[in-house]
Amino acid sequence: MWTVIFIGIYIVLTIVIVISIIIHGARPTKSLAWLLAIFAIPVGGILLYLLLGRNRRKNKLIRLKKDLFNKLPKPQDSHINVFDGKYGKLMTHGYATSHFPPTPHNTLQLLKDGSTTFNTIFNALENAQQHIHIQYYIFEEGELADRLLALFEKKIANGVEVRMIYDGIGSFSLSKKYIKQLIKIGVEVYPFLPFKFGRYFSSLNYRNHRKIIVVDSKIAFTGGINISDKYLKGQVGLGKWHDMHLMLKGPSALHLNQVFMTDWYLVSGKVLQPLQYLEQDEFEPSKNLVQIVAGGPDDDFPVLEQTYFSIINMAKNYIFITNPYIIPGQALIRALLTAAISGVDVRLLVSENIDNTVVSWSVQSYFELFLKAGIRIYLFPDGFLHSKIMVSDDAVSSIGTANLDDRSFEQNYEVNALVYNKEFAKLLKQDFLQDCAIGKELNYTEYIERPWGKKLKEGIGRVLSPLF
Structure with missing residues (x-):
């Protein structure tokens, strides 16, 4: 009797969740992965989805x-910079999503x-x-x-x-x-x-x-x-x-x-x-023009991901990134690869030591593709480098809390400061190059010869990355 009731409830719950995934799924690949998990892992797949998989942007906890x-209080006209110049669209995007204008x-x-x-x-x-x-x-x-x-x-x-x-x-x-x-x-x-x-x-x-x-x-x-x-x-x-x-x-x-x-x-x-x-x-x-950009799972769009995407796409000369958790989605991968192949000097500074072994595998799983496209990657050897920095073209910088991973873009409440200032950008650029000088630069020819066991670990890390 109770077994029949349990099975009935389980079937109804499964149908409801499957319909919800089909209607509200943010990404087809992710939706397919959750559907496979639900059907392949009875009970456990549903529990994992309820904990980790729901699209918060469609089912908001708060609407405040x-x-x-x-x-x-609303910013006065004297505090709002005219959204023009090279980064006008970036400024407009930040104001439209976070409601903060760039201010001098x-x-x-x-x-x-x-x-x-x-x-x-x-x-x-x-x-x-x-x-x-x-x-x-x-x-x-x-x-x-x-x-x-x-x-x-x-x-x-x-x-x-x-x-x-x-x-x-x-x-x-x-x-x-x-x-x-x-x-x-x-x-x-x-x-x-x-x-x-x-x-x-x-x-x-x-x-x-x-x-x-x-x-x-x-x-x-x-x-x-x-x-x-x-x-x-x-x-x-x-x-x-x-x-x-x-x-x-x-x-x-x-x-x-x-x-x-x-x-x-x-x-x-x-x-x-x-x-x-x-x-x-x-x-x-x-002359320090600063714009605060805040985002979270209750926003309609992944604000910080779009911000990073815009900065990378606007780069003409260089884009330097320091971040311990570079586990980008397809949009940022394409942006980084396109920039590098187009002649932009793209460099990544990543901590050689990370506080989570499996996360480290996931980060490293992208190195071969990046190196092949001409992206220069440096491993910082001293302790754990936890900074979240992006600087481009001696013109725009980002410093804050957001990593380059799905968790920061889709699941966490984050905040970054965008600085539109030449001197500040040069200061961050100089610091970046100094840290790279004590780091180890990866070589594509040598990297593709890494052991088979390491490649397997990286593959496991990438498969598990949506859970991080």
């Missing part, structure tokens, strides 16, 4: 972005590796007068977390409001004891989609990968660095983590604060009262 942005009068400071970054962050936090907004994918206990706890307690005693978001899975190791300490001293703290059976069970695979700090809506930080002592002391078996971060002052700090406020609304249900836009003459004069 437009409503919330209508409640936020931003002061930028490039921060490399943990020591420099955290010294600068703590200096800014010490000078907070109104609020501290902090949001991280990985927030681990240790020396840095203890310093933050002590600083938060001091600033709250002086009337500063402190709000914190941590990802429920990325910061899974964060203890209840530490969270209780934060609450006790007055920090408003919420997890982003913690693992729970029920409503959020279906969202286990959708994470907030953003790293944002905003101080008084005037100073902001974003980039690849998380709150973890491994940026200072290294990690056993992997070595020191190397990364890039960015400090911003000016209108771009306000925009990063609005990104935080949208996430704050999701986790807390509270709408923060934003600071109004300052007049242009209240910002330090500069």
Whole structure:
């Protein structure tokens, strides 16, 4: 009796899911793979699909972005750059998808590796007068977390409001004891989609990968660095983590604060009262044109993938990319190959050591094709290179949280800063070339002679890449 009922429910559920995949599937190849998994793996295939396979863009968990942005202050005409010139379409795309225009009068400071970054962050936090907004994918206990706890307690005693978001899975190791300490001293703290059976069970695979700090809506930080002592002391078996971060002052700090406020609304249900836009003459004069681009699975389009795609397609002379997780989809593969074959100097800087062996196989599985097209690939040998950088033609740069993989484009909430500035691009270019100089450049002729076992591992990594 119960067996018959179970089989009936299973058949109905399978039919519903199959119809859903056919109607809402984002990509034919991916849809076919899930259909094969469901029919080949009874029960298990359905469970995997429910956890990892649903098209979030068609089945949104939240529908708040437009409503919330209508409640936020609109940028004044004086803060909106005319969308013209070589990157006019890129600017227009960022504004249409993320609602942030490129703005002038931003002061930028490039921060490399943990020591420099955290010294600068703590200096800014010490000078907070109104609020501290902090949001991280990985927030681990240790020396840095203890310093933050002590600083938060001091600033709250002086009337500063402190709000914190941590990802429920990325910061899974964060203890209840530490969270209780934060609450006790007055920090408003919420997890982003913690693992729970029920409503959020279906969202286990959708994470907030953003790293944002905003101080008084005037100073902001974003980039690849998380709150973890491994940026200072290294990690056993992997070595020191190397990364890039960015400090911003000016209108771009306000925009990063609005990104935080949208996430704050999701986790807390509270709408923060934003600071109004300052007049242009209240910002330090500069030629740094910056545009904040934020994207996530609740957007209608893969914003960050389209941003990277546009930068690559617009490259005339060179495109240099630093990223630990280069597992591109077909669109980005074609863009990179087309650029290289057309004579653009395309170079990739990838960490030789990666924190996940199977992910490393997947990244390496694309090397042979890239090398054949003339793309130059360098392996960074010292520790783990975690930066997410793209720079092109001494004109445009991207620095932020998004990797070049399906997870960042389809499943994670990410944020990048696009900088339209010659001097800043040259600075990133110089740093890229310095890192390449200490790395090992791969040779196509030698690489195709790699052992058969390595090729097999790479094939396994590519097949499993949709699960990463």
